[in-house]
Amino acid sequence: GGAMASGDTLCVFFPTDGEEPDTGTAATLDTRNSVWVLDFDGSSDEVIDFAGFMPRVYGGGGITATIIWSNESGTSNVRWDLAFSRLQDDVDDLDTHAFASAQSATATGASATGEPDYAEITFNDGSEMDSVGAGEYFRLRLTRDADHAGDTSTVDAELIALELQET
Numbered sequence: 251g252g253a254m255a256s257g258d259t260l261c262v263f264f265p266t267d268g269e270e271p272d273t274g275t276a277a278t279l280d281t282r283n284s285v286w287v288l289d290f291d292g293s294s295d296e297v298i299d300f301a302g303f304m305p306r307v308y309g310g311g312g313i314t315a316t317i318i319w320s321n322e323s324g325t326s327n328v329r330w331d332l333a334f335s336r337l338q339d340d341v342d343d344l345d346t347h348a349f350a351s352a353q354s355a356t357a358t359g360a361s362a363t364g365e366p367d368y369a370e371i372t373f374n375d376g377s378e379m380d381s382v383g384a385g386e387y388f389r390l391r392l393t394r395d396a397d398h399a400g401d402t403s404t405v406d407a408e409l410i411a412l413e414l415q416e417t
Contacts, residue, residue, distance in 0.1 A: 256311060256416055261302050263390070263412040268298040271391065272347055277409065282320070282364070287408035289322070290394035299347075300390045300412065308384040312417035313373040317357065317392070318366050318410040325359040326403035329395040332371050336380040337387045349391055350380035356400035366410055372417060390414075 265286040270276050274297040277288040290296045317330050331352035336342060357369030373379040382388045394407050 259413060259415050260305050260308060260313070261414045263300040263302070265409055265411075267300055269301060271297040271299045273297075274393070277392075277394070280406075280408070282408055285410065287320070287410055289406040289408055290328075291396060292322075292404040292406055293396055295393055295396050297391060297393045298409070300392070302388050302390055302414070304382050304384055304386050304388060306385045309416060310375050310383070312375040313379055314415050314417045315371045315373070316413040316415070317355070317369045317371065318412070319357065319369065320366050320408045320410060321359050321363060321403055322406040322408055323363050324403065324405060325361060325363065326405075327359055327400060328357050328369075328403050328407040329398035329401035330355050330357055330369060330371065331391075331393040331395050333391045333393075334373070334378075334380040334382055335389040335391070336382045337389065339386075347389060347391075348380075349389075350377060352391075352393065353378060354395070356398070359403065 265288040277298040333349040333352040360367040
């Protein structure tokens with residue numbers, strides 16, 4: 251098979267895929283009308299990690315992450331930070347999660363409570379995504395930067411899903 255095309259989905263993560271981070275306060279699993287969500291607090295930064303495998307068809311075009319989330323109530327903005335950690339064969343150590351610098355987006359809350367907002371964060375191929383390549387295991391760290399000036403929501407931000415696509 252050939253390489254993926256721009257816009258093709260590479261991975262999707264759901265709330266129940268979340269893993270406890272080695273540092274920081276973890277976002278908490280919850281439900282909203284029987285839909286699993288991860289609650290990220292409105293007053294303090296919370297974190298969740300996801301484990302991933304970069305499909306072998308990844309063509310090296312960079313990554314666009316789409317964070318699908320909703321405000322617990324209201325329509326305020328939320329600041330998201332997302333960072334990759336590459337676990338290269340016989341190089342990187344599981345005991346020291348070394349994440350690349352986070353890329354960020356201030357996401358505009360949906361126009362009504364309960365509606366999802368699709369917020370995008372783009373990573374250039376290379377250092378922005380910790381040089382994760384096709385066929386490699388990686389970790390992805392999502393943080394709500396609740397004390398950022400752009401984060402105007404005081405309630406939980408509920409993560410519904412996170413998609414990675416080839417840019």
